[in-house]
Amino acid sequence: MVLNSIEKLLEKYENGETSLKEEQQLKNYFSQEAVPPHLEMYKPMFAYFLVNQQEQFTKALPLKPKKVYNLKWIAVAAVAVFMLGVYFKEPIKKSYQEYAYGxxxxxxxxxEEVTKQLAIISNHFNKGVSTVGYLNEIENTTSIVFKNN
Structure with missing residues (x-):
């Protein structure tokens, strides 16, 4: 009678339909010395579960504290940025008023100044145009090639 109920529990266990109480019954049954030969293969598995259930982790875990930003250094940095802003504000303001709108x-x-600036721009533009001159030669060549085809 007990063997039939254990076999039914094993079948339910293999299908994943057992409760925790029924699994505990299986563990208790397979922890005995006398187990029928055709169920002997389940004995190491349930013995492992019993041993594993009793294991405990005893090693200490080193927990790292969260990074705490030091508010003193943040305040020092804020004051430094403020002082740099005050220091550099004055010279820029004077130079802006000195050359207002050019x-x-x-x-x-x-x-005379406009003529000088336009001559510089023209010189740079002519340099750029002269380096692109080979594109006309490529265009002429491709038109000849595609005209013949």
Whole structure:
């Protein structure tokens, strides 16, 4: 009678339908010395479960504390940024007022400056155009090749 109930419990165990109480009955049954030969293969598995259930982790875990930002250093950095802002604010303000909008009082001086700047721009533009001159040669060659095809 007991053997039939154990075999039924084993079948339920293999199907994953047993409760914790029924699994405990199986563990207790297979912890005995006398187990029928056809159920002998289950004995090491349930013995392992019993031993594993009694294991405990006793090693100490080193827990690292969370990084704490030192508020003193944050305050020092904020003061340093503030002082740099105050220091560099004054020279920039003077230079801005000195060259406000880049205007000239004398029209001839303004014309001379514009002419000089346009000559520089023209020089740079001509250098760029001269380096792209080979594209015309490529265009002529491709038009000849595709015209013949």
């Amino acid at each position: 205007t000239y009082d004398d029209p001839e001086e303004a014309l």
